[in-house]
Each structure stands twice: as C-alpha cells, then as structure tokens.
Amino acid sequence: xxxxxxxxxxxxxxxxxxxxxxxxxxxxxxxxxxxxxxxxxxxxxxxxxxxxxxxxxxxxxxxxxxxxxxxxxxxxxxxxxxxxxxxxxxxxxxxxxxxxxxxxxxxxxxxxxxxxxxxxxxxxxxxxxxxxxxxxxxxxxxxxxxxxxxxxxxxxxxxxxxxxxxxxxxxxxxxxxxxxxxxxxxxxxxxxxxxxxxxxxxxxxxxxxxxxxxxxxxxxxxxxxxxxxxxxxxxxxxxxxxxxxxxxxxxxxxxxxxxxxxxxxxxxxxxxxxxxxxxxxxxxxxxxxxxxxxxxxxxxxxxxxxxxxxxxxxxxxxxxxxxxxxxxxxxxxxxxxxxxxxxxxxxxxxxxxxxxxxxxxxxxxxxxxxxxxxxxxxxxxxxxxxxxxxxxxxxxxxxxxxxxxxxxxxxxxxxxxxxxxxxxxxxxxxxxxxxxxxxxxxxxxxxxxxxxxxxxxxxxxxxxxxxxxxxxxxxxxxxxxxxxxxxxxxxxxxxxxxxxxxxxxxxxxxxxxxxxxxxxxxxxxxxxxxxxxxxxxxx
Numbered sequence: 001x002x003x004x005x006x007x008x009x010x011x012x013x014x015x016x017x018x019x020x021x022x023x024x025x026x027x028x029x030x031x032x033x034x035x036x037x038x039x040x041x042x043x044x045x046x047x048x049x050x051x052x053x054x055x056x057x058x059x060x061x062x063x064x065x066x067x068x069x070x071x072x073x074x075x076x077x078x079x080x081x082x083x084x085x086x087x088x089x090x091x092x093x094x095x096x097x098x099x100x101x102x103x104x105x106x107x108x109x110x111x112x113x114x115x116x117x118x119x120x121x122x123x124x125x126x127x128x129x130x131x132x133x134x135x136x137x138x139x140x141x142x143x144x145x146x147x148x149x150x151x152x153x154x155x156x157x158x159x160x161x162x163x164x165x166x167x168x169x170x171x172x173x174x175x176x177x178x179x180x181x182x183x184x185x186x187x188x189x190x191x192x193x194x195x196x197x198x199x200x201x202x203x204x205x206x207x208x209x210x211x212x213x214x215x216x217x218x219x220x221x222x223x224x225x226x227x228x229x230x231x232x233x234x235x236x237x238x239x240x241x242x243x244x245x246x247x248x249x250x251x252x253x254x255x256x257x258x259x260x261x262x263x264x265x266x267x268x269x270x271x272x273x274x275x276x277x278x279x280x281x282x283x284x285x286x287x288x289x290x291x292x293x294x295x296x297x298x299x300x301x302x303x304x305x306x307x308x309x310x311x312x313x314x315x316x317x318x319x320x321x322x323x324x325x326x327x328x329x330x331x332x333x334x335x336x337x338x339x340x341x342x343x344x345x346x347x348x349x350x351x352x353x354x355x356x357x358x359x360x361x362x363x364x365x366x367x368x369x370x371x372x373x374x375x376x377x378x379x380x381x382x383x384x385x386x387x388x389x390x391x392x393x394x395x396x397x398x399x400x401x402x403x404x405x406x407x408x409x410x411x412x413x414x415x416x417x418x419x420x421x422x423x424x425x426x427x428x429x430x431x432x433x434x435x436x437x438x439x440x441x442x443x444x445x446x447x448x449x450x451x452x453x454x455x456x457x458x459x460x461x462x463x464x465x466x467x468x469x470x471x472x473x474x475x476x477x478x479x480x481x482x483x484x485x486x487x488x489x490x491x492x493x494x495x496x497x498x499x500x501x502x503x504x505x506x507x508x509x510x511x512x513x514x515x516x517x518x519x520x521x522x523x524x525x526x527x528x529x530x531x532x533x534x535x536x537x538x539x
Contacts, residue, residue, distance in 0.1 A: 004049060008042040012057040015039035016064035022141035023069040024445055029145030032138060033167035033202060040172045043100070058096045062089040070135055072444035080359050088133050091126075095119050102526075105533040109173070110526065116165035117522040120158055124516030127417055130364035132355075134416060135449070138164040143452035146481040150212035151205060152459045153506040156418045158515040163205055170198045218479050219462065220500035224405060224431060225267045226466045229254045230474045231275075232492040235439045238470075244276055248289050251275070252296050254494045259300055266302040266401045272470040273308035273412050273435045274337065281313045281336075284348055290340075297344040304343045304400045306409060308435045311338040311350065323366045324388040335389050337361060339409040339435060341398040349398050353411035354391030355420060361387040395423040405430060405501065408463075412436040416453050418460050419516075422509045425461050430501035432457065432465045439471040443489060447473060455481035460508050464499035 018035035021028050039061050046054035066085045074081030099115040106114065119138075126134045139160025142149040149160055174194060177183040183191060231251045233242060255269050276289040284290060289309075297303050315321045316331040325332040337353040356362035363369050363386040373385055397406040408424025408431075415421065415434045424432065434454055438447035451473045458465050458481045465477040475486040476497040487493040 004045065005051070008046055008051075008057060009060075011038035011042035012061045013064070015042075016061045016068065019061070019065040019141075020068040022143075022145070023136070023449055026144040029142035029148060032141035032164045034171060035164075036168040037172050037175070040168070041175070043096075044176075047100075047103075055097065055100075059089075059093050062092045062096070065089075066092075066136065069445070069449075072441045072446035075442045075444060075446075076440035077360065083359075084133050084135075087131070088136065091122065092119075095122055102530050105530055105537065106526075110529075112169050112173070114523070114526040114530070116162070116169060117519045117526060119165065120161050120516060120519035121523040123158060123161055124513060124520055127419060130362075131358050133358070137161060140449075140453060140456065143449070143456050146455050146459060147213050148206050148209050149456075150209040150216065150459060150480065152418075152456060153212075153462055153508055155515050156460050156508045156513050157456055158513055158519070162515050162519070163201075166201050170201045174198055213480060216480055218464075218500055219502040219504055221430070221503060222405075222501045223498045224400065224501065225265070225498055226270055226476070226496070227255060227258050227267060228270045228466060228468045228474045228476075228487075228495040228497075229272075230469060230472055230487050230491070230493045230495070231272070232471050232490060233439075235437060235470070239277075244278060244289060245292075248276070248292050250492075252292070254492070255296070258494050258496055259303070264301050266304075266403075267300070268400050268407075268466070269303060269305040270433060270435065270466055270468040271305065271307035272468050273339075273437045274310050275307045275470075277310040279309045279311045279338070279340065281311050281350065284350075290342060290348065293342050294344055297342065301344075302401065304341060306339060306341050306398060306400070306407070306433060306435070308411065308437075309338050309340055311336045311340075311352075322390055323370050324363060324390050326388060335387075336391070337389050337411060339398065339411055341400065341407075343401075351396050351398055351409055351411075352390070352392040353414060354393075354395070355414040355417050356387075356389050356391055357413050359386050361389045362391075363388050395420075395427055397424065397427055397429055408432045410434045410457070412438075415450070415457055418457060418508075419513045421457050421461060422512065425463060425505060425509045428503070429463065430503055431499040432461065432463045434465060434467040436468070437470040439469075439490075447471075447489065451475060451483075451486075455483065460506065462504065462506050463502060466497070466499050 015035055015038045018031045022032050039058060042057050046057055066089045070084055073084045095118050098118060099111060102111040102114045123134065123137050126132055137157055139157030141164065142160050152159060229251050231247065231254065233247060238247065251271055278289050279287045293305050297305060313334045314328065314331055315334065320332050321334060325334045339351045341349040358364050369386065398409055399406055406428045408429035410421055410432065436450065438450055441447055454465055454467055454477055458477045458479055462479045464479055467475045467477065472487045472489040472491065474495055476484045476495065478484055485495055485497055487495055
C-alpha cells in the first residue's frame with residue numbers, strides 16, 4: 001500500500017509544480033494545459049483504493065500552488081499574505097470537494113464538466129466580491145506567453161481558464177480511455193475523432209493566436225509622447241522619513257533632464273501611485289506638491305502630469321458621509337487612493353481607485369467589520385487594523401492636453417481586473433496608463449507577475465499602455481501585449497516613448513466576459529441537477 005501512497009503524493013506535488021511554474025518562469029504557460037492531469041489521476045486512484053484522508057491530496061496541491069506563487073505578499077504583511085494563501089486555497093478546495101461529491105451522484109463526463117464550469121464561475125464571481133484575490137485566475141498562466149493568447153481580445157482571461165480545463169480534461173479522459181481498455185473497444189473512426197479532438201483543443205487556440213499575431217497591425221489615430229518617471233523611493237523611507245518636498249524635486253529633476261533635450265510640445269509626464277499625500281480635495285490648490293507641479297508645467301508648454309496621490313475629503317456634518325469615514329475633530333475625513341491629471345492651468349482632474357486591496361486599503365463588508373474595528377478602538381485601543389479608502393462607483397477618464405485626449409488610468413491592483421478595465425475603453429479611453437507601487441513586495445516574483453498582467457490587459461483592450469512603478473518595473477506595452485521598453489527594478493530611471501491612440505473596441509470590450517457568464521449558467525444548471533440527485537438519494 002505504501003508504494004501507491006507515495007506515487008499519489010508525487011502526482012499531487014507534480015500538479016502543484018506544473019500549476020506554479022507559469023507564474024514564476026517566462027514562456028511556460030503551456031504547462032497549465034496538463035497541470036491538473038496528475039491531480040485528477042491521484043484523486044481518482046485514491047478514491048478507488050478507499051484511502052483514508054484522500055482529500056489531503058488536492059488540499060496539498062492547492063495550498064502549495066498558492067504558497068509557491070504568492071508567498072511574496074508576506075513581505076508587505078505576514079497576516080495578509082497567509083490569509084491570501086490559505087483563504088484562496090480554501091475556496092479552490094471547496095470547489096474540488098463539490099466536484100468529488102458530484103462524482104458520486106453523476107455519471108460519465110458530467111462531473112468533470114461540472115468541475116470546469118464551477119471553477120470558472122468561481123473565478124468570475126471572485127472579480128466582484130469584497131474579499132477579492134483573482135491573482136491565480138487560470139487564464140493568467142499565459143501572461144508571459146502572450147503569443148499563444150492573442151484571442152483574449154474576444155474572450156478575456158477566462159477564455160484561457162476554459163482552455164486550461166478543456167485541455168486537462170481532454171488529456172485525462174484520453175488516458176482513462178486507454179487505461180480502461182475503452183480505447184481498444186472503439187472503432188478506428190472513434191479513435192481518430194478523439195485524437196483529432198484533443199489536438200484541436202490544445203493546438204487550435206495556439207494556431208489561431210499565431211495567425212492573429214502575424215496579421216495584427218497597431219491601430220493608431222494619433223500618438224501621445226510620454227515620459228515615465230520612476231523615482232525609486234523605498235516605501236518605508238518615502239512614507240516615514242523622506243520629506244515630500246525632497247521627493248517632488250527628485251522627480252521633477254528626472255523630468256527636467258529629459259525635457260531639456262527635446263523640443264517643446266505636448267508631452268504626458270507619468271508619476272507613480274501615491275506619490276504624494278498632501279492633497280485635500282476640498283482645497284486641492286493648497287497642496288504644495290500640486291503648486292510645485294503647476295510651476296514646473298508652466299515652464300514646459302503643452303506638458304501635463306498624471307500622478308498618484310493619497311487624497312482626503314473633510315465633511316463638517318453630524319452624520320458620517322459614508323460608513324468608511326473616520327471621525328476628525330467635529331467632522332469626518334474620507335480617504336482615497338487617487339490618480340490626478342494636472343496642467344499648468346485649469347482644474348485638476350481626479351479619479352479614485354475603485355478596486356482596492358483588501359485589508360491594507362479597504363475594509364470588506366463594512367457593515368460588519370467597521371463596527372468591530374470601532375469597538376476594538378474604543379475598548380482596547382487596537383483600532384485601525386484595516387484601511388478605509390473609498391473608491392468611486394464607476395470609472396472616469398483623465399484628459400490630457402489641449403486636445404483633451406481621453407486616457408484610462410488603472411491604479412495598481414485595478415490592472416488585474418480585465419472586465420473592469422473594459423469600462424475605461426467603453427467610456428472612451430484611447431490609451432491606458434497604469435500607476436503602481438510594488439516596492440512593498442521586495443525583489444520577488446510579485447512585481448514581475450503584476451507587470452505581466454498588464455500585457456493581458458493590452459491584448460483584451462487593444463490599447464497601448466504606459467506603466468509607471470515607483471521602484472519598477474515601468475514599461476511601454478503595445479496593443480499585442482509586447483513590452484517595448486522597460487526599466488530596471490529598484491533603480492531611479494526615466495523612460496521615454498509614445499502610445500498610439502485608438503477608438504476601436506474589441507469584442508471583449510463590447511460584450512464583456514461571455515465565457516464567465518456561460519460557465520456560470522452551466523454551473524447553476526448542473527448544481528441544480530446535483531441537488532435533485534442528493535435530495536432523491538435521501539428518500
């Protein structure tokens with residue numbers, strides 16, 4: 001019994017390895033197409049052998065996959081990192097347990113169709129709940145294998161999740177057919193159809209993507225010159241000891257060095273997320289950082305500066321304007337993580353980040369957790385455990401230059417959400433920017449993964465992207481998802497480039513996540529079928 005036991009655990013570990021590598025090593029996204037096969041095999045054999053605690057096999061795979069790929073969150077917050085690893089793995093494991101239950105009540109291929117539909121339905125739902133961590137959406141496995149997923153412009157990243165499950169289940173089904181003798185009982189036509197079907201499932205999307213890649217031409221209705229400033233501030237120094245005025249002068253010095261060598265004219269200057277924290281939205285012009293930016297822009301006609309800021313609003317009201325407001329003197333203060341567009345003259349435009357990081361920025365399910373936080377603060381002096389930033393209800397655009405070119409700005413974590421980013425384009429964004437501060441994670445796979453997801457957004461939206469990170473990696477990304485130029489990690493650097501403007505909309509932008517919606521419907525129908533089977537079994 002010991003030999004099968006060891007083999008099954010090795011299969012479980014192999015699945016964890018194959019699932020993890022696409023997030024850790026460039027150009028190996030194809031491994032995800034076979035990653036679940038060893039686990040499916042181990043799970044079935046363990047069930048047939050009636051092994052005790054066989055549920056530990058998928059549990060180990062899913063925890064190991066989460067830990068290997070997202071351990072770096074612990075660099076920013078140990079508690080948050082452990083919650084991300086185990087909280088995500090528990091949800092995946094719940095999906096797997098329901099699948100195991102379905103195998104007992106459904107026959108043939110139905111449980112496996114149920115598994116794929118349920119997993120993708122969960123991934124889709126994960127984009128919209130308060131506690132959201134869709135980093136390991138299966139379609140993200142191809143973020144550094146972009147030549148194979150150019151068709152994301154039609155399906156979005158959940159099309160990749162469907163591809164992963166179709167390939168895994170097809171290969172596993174073929175192995176089962178051969179091992180059980182079913183393959184030998186099929187006639188030649190049936191065997192040929194099965195083999196061709198597997199080849200089409202695996203190779204078809206690759207061939208289609210290569211054809212799109214080869215024929216795609218960058219769409220351009222004009223260009224915008226962009227200079228990206230990567231100031232490279234250690235976040236602990238930035239927020240604790242380095243004066244804001246000094247940070248501002250360093251950044252403007254970077255921009256001056258580039259602008260002094262080029263003719264005057266329209267140029268977008270891009271600075272990272274939360275660059276400053278002195279913008280009170282009730283009186284934004286009193287911000288010393290904004291005043292200094294205005295003065296600098298006045299010396300460079302045509303220039304505009306898009307930068308991130310921790311912004312605040314004060315409300316002198318008896319009742320709190322939102323449950324997330326904190327008391328401040330006789331009133332309330334509301335915090336935001338914002339992107340601002342400033343020119344030498346005219347009003348500053350503001351966009352508030354809406355997809356906020358749970359815990360550090362945002363208190364989930366505030367009607368439950370805000371009163372608890374307030375009680376802890378009053379009774380034990382342990383309040384303020386979670387951030388209370390407030391996002392805006394929907395996206396809005398920032399406009400650059402005299403032509404008021406409409407731009408989308410995804411602030412940090414927002415760039416992980418594909419369908420959310422389509423809202424920028426539907427609102428009229430002709431190019432995209434991303435501003436972020438990934439320094440909290442240190443020199444780990446986290447910032448590289450985050451950068452790679454921007455390539456998927458470029459494909460889905462078919463928009464050029466200018467990306468600015470405080471410590472890197474900053475980059476220019478074209479509409480095929482190629483990183484045209486990028487900065488080094490943890491260096492002070494500027495990048496100069498252009499972004500093409502386009503007003504065309506992809507099928508994914510126009511219609512949204514059709515794959516996710518269809519899989520959700522299939523899951524609900526099969527879940528209802530399973531529930532009926534369970535109820536009938538009790539009679």
